[in-house]
Amino acid sequence: MVSTPLTGSHLAFACNKLAQDPKLKAGYNAMGFSQGAQFLRAVAQRCPNPPMKALISVGGQHQGVYGLPRCPGESSHICDWIRKKLNSGAYTDAIQKHLVQAQYWHDPLNDDLYKQHSLFLADINQERVVNETYKKNLMSLEKFVMVKFLQDSIVDPVVSEWFGFFKTGQAEQTETLQESALYKEDRLGLAEMDKAGKLVFLATDGDHLQFNREWFNAKLLPYIR
Template identity: 80%
Template sequence: MSAPVLLGSRMRPVLLWFLLSVPVLLTAGSPVNRSANGTVPLVLWHGMGDNCCNPFSMGAIKKMIEEEVPGIKVTSLMIGKNVIQDTGNGFFMDVNEQVSMVCSQLAQDPELSGGYNAMGFSQGAQFLRAVAQRCPSPPMKTLISVGGQHQGVYGLPKCPGESSYICDMIRRALNNGAYNDLVQNNLVQAQYWHDPLKDDLYRKYSLFLADINQERGVNETYRKNLQLLDKFVMVKFLEDTVVDPVDTEWFGFLKTGQAKETETLQESVLYQEDRLGLAAMDKAGKLVFLASEGDHLQFTREWFNANLLPYLH
């Protein structure tokens, strides 16, 4: 969903919602020869309302990682021709089309041919999971989900600001008909809207999430490809006021048929029937569940270095 922020040389536990109208003239990617330094390339995908190169969020994170891991190639994905398109596409471009675009971009990068790690922030995390499931070449080694909504959302509490016109419009559209064809085809957040009170409609009409979560049947290719990951790391923000329910960040969700009680991933049918191979991955020690104090995408540089940096080497 939304963007983390760096202030100065350290990441402060402060939530920043940047202005969509501010142009940022930085480019994505850092062309470093992987064979010369031995590091594993890293691909980043931003959240809702952000873009690849915002100097206060993804641009700062890219710079921080490059400082901590000298010589690493970091590609911060730009969905579109410029940062303005990139920001807008996070709201209005079909997720399946975005994933296909990214798969093509990664496949054409010779520096990724030996494999790469991936880190997604908020909605960018489930989009990168779709890349892992649909596009195994080049191979994704480790997927780090930072506040990703893997079972979708049933609410957009801040989205990213209470006074935002675009968020009010999105709320109205989702509340009035998330599974309407027009809304599904034109609003990114509708494609991972998961209404536990309308489970039949969700399974039938969800264009993105119901597919990658195997809600309409098991695609063995998806299941096989996800299990190729060395690690699947999921970060949950314990005081999250943006993602609803917060359990979705650890692949849990609301129990079907009501909107109060939640269940863990391990309690879900998805896990018990092992539709995605997550149970097998869990038994193999490939699933990592991390927690961070604070609100959505709030973490310190020290926390990042201690908890996530080890998975980038």
């Protein structure tokens, strides 16, 4: 289980440790919480040895965020002003390399800027070029489970937890994964995985990462047994 991020050399270190563990030789299941979920997805895409069998994303922001915790831009002029100001520094090399949250900041109003300067998210989401190895590795998952928190006040937009996001060019209307160019162009193989029944979309009526043991045992535990 991962709740804290792995970036750069940390990701390489983790992949090396996984490859050296004889207990994982036949494969393993992984569960990531919040930002840890998209970093585990990077592990699945970049490090196929040993193979990850099931990936469970609990509140992960797979299309990134364009909002502040408990301060969604579309419902507050102040929040909207703040998130727009953040763009002035979010895509500089120094911020991208040293601030984890900047690595999954996704500005739908400046899509070209995001694609050009996002060091992590734009790479694993195949925004610049399609890496067929990334795609093949992700498609090798037996299950990719995504949990969305219906009352989430941390992730904006919350549909990012199901791989959705704002429609390009504005920051109010959202689109589902299935409506997105990522899915239609199938740059990650998600459309094919969806048709094969490998994608699982779960929802729970709580704030970010708020669930009880009964829900966990009933909904998530079966995928990691």
